[in-house]
Amino acid sequence: MKPAVAPSDYLQDLRSLPAPAGDTPAWLAAARNDGLYLLEHAAIPTRKSESWRYAGAQRLFQQRYAATVGDAAALRPADIEALFCAGPDAFRVVVADGRLVPSLSSLDGLPAGVHVGSLLASGANPPGLTQASPGHLVAPGRNVFTAMNAAGLNDGLLLTIGDGVVLDRPLEVLHLATGGTEPSLLQPRNRVQLGRDAAVTLVEHYLGDEDGAYFCNAVSEFDLAPGARLTHLQHQNQSQAGMHLCTEGVRLAEGSEYIGSRFALGGSWARNEIDVRFTGPDARVDLGGLFTVGEGQFNDIHLDIAHAVPGCHSESRFKGLLHGAGRGVLDGRILVDRDAQGSEAHLHNANLMLVRDAEIDTRPTLEIYADDVQCSHGATVGQLDPAHVYYLRSRGIDPATAKRLLSLGFARETLERCPFPLLGERIDQALEKRLGSPDVQSQEGSA
Amino acid sequence: MSLLDIQDLHVSVDGKPILDGISLRIEPGEVHAIMGPNGSGKSTLSHVLSGREGYEVTAGQVSYLGRNLLDLEIEERAHAGVFLAMQYPVELPGVNNTQFMRTALNAHRTANGEPPLDAVAFMKRLREQMGTLQLDDKLLKRDVNSGFSGGEKKRNEILQMAILQPRLAILDETDSGLDIDALRVVADGVNALRSPERSMLVITHYQRLLEYIRPDHVHVLAKGRIIRSGGPELALELEEKGYAWLLEDAA
Ligand SMILES: Nc1ncnc2c1ncn2[C@@H]1O[C@H](COP(=O)(O)OP(=O)(O)OP(=O)(O)O)[C@@H](O)[C@H]1O
Numbered sequence: 086m087k088p089a090v091a092p093s094d095y096l097q098d099l100r101s102l103p104a105p106a107g108d109t110p111a112w113l114a115a116a117r118n119d120g121l122y123l124l125e126h127a128a129i130p131t132r133k134s135e136s137w138r139y140a141g142a143q144r145l146f147q148q149r150y151a152a153t154v155g156d157a158a159a160l161r162p163a164d165i166e167a168l169f170c171a172g173p174d175a176f177r178v179v180v181a182d183g184r185l186v187p188s189l190s191s192l193d194g195l196p197a198g199v200h201v202g203s204l205l206a207s208g209a210n211p212p213g214l215t216q217a218s219p220g221h222l223v224a225p226g227r228n229v230f231t232a233m234n235a236a237g238l239n240d241g242l243l244l245t246i247g248d249g250v251v252l253d254r255p256l257e258v259l260h261l262a263t264g265g266t267e268p269s270l271l272q273p274r275n276r277v278q279l280g281r282d283a284a285v286t287l288v289e290h291y292l293g294d295e296d297g298a299y300f301c302n303a304v305s306e307f308d309l310a311p312g313a314r315l316t317h318l319q320h321q322n323q324s325q326a327g328m329h330l331c332t333e334g335v336r337l338a339e340g341s342e343y344i345g346s347r348f349a350l351g352g353s354w355a356r357n358e359i360d361v362r363f364t365g366p367d368a369r370v371d372l373g374g375l376f377t378v379g380e381g382q383f384n385d386i387h388l389d390i391a392h393a394v395p396g397c398h399s400e401s402r403f404k405g406l407l408h409g410a411g412r413g414v415l416d417g418r419i420l421v422d423r424d425a426q427g428s429e430a431h432l433h434n435a436n437l438m439l440v441r442d443a444e445i446d447t448r449p450t451l452e453i454y455a456d457d458v459q460c461s462h463g464a465t466v467g468q469l470d471p472a473h474v475y476y477l478r479s480r481g482i483d484p485a486t487a488k489r490l491l492s493l494g495f496a497r498e499t500l501e502r503c504p505f506p507l508l509g510e511r512i513d514q515a516l517e518k519r520l521g522s523p524d525v526q527s528q529e530g531s532a
Numbered sequence: 533m534s535l536l537d538i539q540d541l542h543v544s545v546d547g548k549p550i551l552d553g554i555s556l557r558i559e560p561g562e563v564h565a566i567m568g569p570n571g572s573g574k575s576t577l578s579h580v581l582s583g584r585e586g587y588e589v590t591a592g593q594v595s596y597l598g599r600n601l602l603d604l605e606i607e608e609r610a611h612a613g614v615f616l617a618m619q620y621p622v623e624l625p626g627v628n629n630t631q632f633m634r635t636a637l638n639a640h641r642t643a644n645g646e647p648p649l650d651a652v653a654f655m656k657r658l659r660e661q662m663g664t665l666q667l668d669d670k671l672l673k674r675d676v677n678s679g680f681s682g683g684e685k686k687r688n689e690i691l692q693m694a695i696l697q698p699r700l701a702i703l704d705e706t707d708s709g710l711d712i713d714a715l716r717v718v719a720d721g722v723n724a725l726r727s728p729e730r731s732m733l734v735i736t737h738y739q740r741l742l743e744y745i746r747p748d749h750v751h752v753l754a755k756g757r758i759i760r761s762g763g764p765e766l767a768l769e770l771e772e773k774g775y776a777w778l779l780e781d782a783a
């Protein structure tokens with residue numbers, strides 16, 4: 086697949102992206118300049134590149150996405166209201182096409198020591214956003230997409246929780262693609278900083294208009310100080326034609342804990358790229374969730390977990406549900422450095438393949454240089470168990486319904502990770518909608 | 533008309549003959565017990581009646597309420613009233629037990645021209661049966677058989693039977709794995725279903741179950757054939773003497 090568009094074709098658009106209202110902090114121009122420079126010199130990753138070996142990034146350069154700022158005014162509060170599902174207690178933030186929409190957000194009652202707001206409102210240079218400032222968890226120069234995100238930086242979400250603050254109400258963020266007639270580029274940017282012993286639950290949704298054609302190129306950074314605890318649920322259900330890339334970096338200091346769940350359901354092309362770095366001992370990561378692949382869909386989970394210090398524990402468990410002729414990828418690497426004695430690391434991927442012409446590449450790998458470690462990795466690709474189908478049929482349930490129940494069951498197990506019943510239901514409904522499609526039923530009799 | 537009429541049934545699995553000419557007739561309201569050594573073909577018979585794939589009927593026929601049972605799909609047999617409480621019920625992770633049973637019942641109702649039950653009406657019916665079987669409510673919130681103890685799985689089978697109200701209930705070693713109290717509870721559940729229209733085929737190794745569920749006929753299955761049939765006293769005799777004398781007789 087030859088790209089029809091070059092990265093540099095975006096320079097003009099991104100350069101002339103309207104500046105956000107109000108005072109633009111000085112660091113923003115510097116960050117964007119860095120991004121533009123990097124973008125100009127960036128290449129589109131091909132399968133020759135190790136982290137893109139299963140699928141190059143050419144698909145994202147088949148057409149030009151207009152780097153415009155969407156129309157938040159077009160969003161109807163009642164529609165938005167219906168999308169929230171972390172309960173009435175949750176603090177709420179709406180981000181439309183990468184820009185915060187204060188009028189649709191509700192942050193009343195945030196306790197002292199907690200800041201939720203636009204990156205731009207932080208006067209000082211937030212760490213990690215320019216090449217010059219140290220501490221970025223997702224380097225702008227990582228690839229063409231992180232460069233593009235930096236080049237188009239004109240807003241973003243900054244969440245900081247001060248030392249010792251435990252936020253007992255969840256924070257729920259809606260990242261919306263407002264759509265429009267033209268294929269558009271939206272670039273959410275999130276920075277989450279937890280102070281010492283701080284704790285919060287963050288629920289993120291990436292959603293778009295059902296018939297929107299867009300490319301959502303998000304970058305998120307999660308920085309946990311010693312003893313901090315972040316519970317992070319991410320629900321991605323982009324439009325059928327949507328492209329979605331979410332590049333995330335998690336950094337864990339001593340004794341901190343990151344519990345991350347991904348429910349990656351939508352989009353025509355979607356990729357989660359998650360980097361985890363331990364910088365202090367005794368930190369813990371529990372990562373897991375579900376990715377689904379329907380007709381013509383590409384869904385890729387990419388993990389890079391580096392144990393560089395002793396005594397940390399990472400647990401990664403993903404399920405893939407392939408219900409249509411599409412393609413799934415789970416490419417995960419765990420690295421345990423020589424100094425990382427006493428590490429425990431597990432990476433597992435179980436896939437259910439409901440149709441013969443789906444494709445899955447799963448490669449959980451371990452690279453271990455320390456000797457005192459407990460590690461495991463594994464992947465399975467299976468079909469429904471005929472004994473299970475028989476059991477349901479013997480109770481009078483027709484084969485199509487039996488298969489749907491069992492497939493839903495396989496996927497539903499991952500919802501144990503979700504403490505919000507309404508979010509669970511939302512995901513469940515999305516799954517039912519997918520599995521109710523002829524994708525599965527057309528397979529009847531062939532299994 | 534007999535409820536079930538099996539004539540000279542021969543069945544092979546992977547080309548290997550397992551059932552070697554079984555004939556058995558069950559009238560409405562009758563309870564038949566089948567006993568026999570391990571590997572004699574008891575479960576095979578039960579699966580063939582329920583329609584499991586992978587069993588090749590090489591000769592013979594089975595008529596159920598005058599229809600050719602072997603022509604029906606698995607779920608059609610269920611809709612027509614055939615129910616098999618399995619020897620090894622499978623675990624179905626992620627499939628909620630209550631939702632499963634409601635889906636099953638409504639599939640029956642729809643197939644038989646009755647309107648589906650809504651959640652409230654279904655729960656009412658379910659609770660009544662739960663009481664009879666002394667099943668913990670928690671099992672309803674869990675996934676089908678997932679992590680259930682051996683006895684809980686067997687009781688869950690009987691619960692399904694009670695909900696679906698079959699015409700022909702086949703119980704394949706429902707008593708194995710049950711403690712003494714549970715055995716009585718399950719037997720009470722089964723006896724509550726006994727009626728002039730309903731028939732049962734009870735597969736067991738132990739005479740104890742037959743003290744609670746009194747059979748009209750007892751059959752001994754060995755090497756794929758029924759080698760002896762008699763009344764309830766045959767079960768007692770087997771308990772006392774084992775199978776060896778019968779096998780010798782048959783040889
Ligand atoms: N799928 C199969 N493939 C090969 N052999 C099979 C298969 N299913 C059953 N058999 C064989 O058929 C014979 C009868 O098995 P079956 O399970 O019907 O016995 P059973 O009488 O129920 O025994 P038990 O009392 O131990 O439950 C056994 O020898 C068994 O190994």
Ligand SMILES: [Mg+2]
Nearest residue numbers: 574575576619
């Ligand atoms: Mg058996």
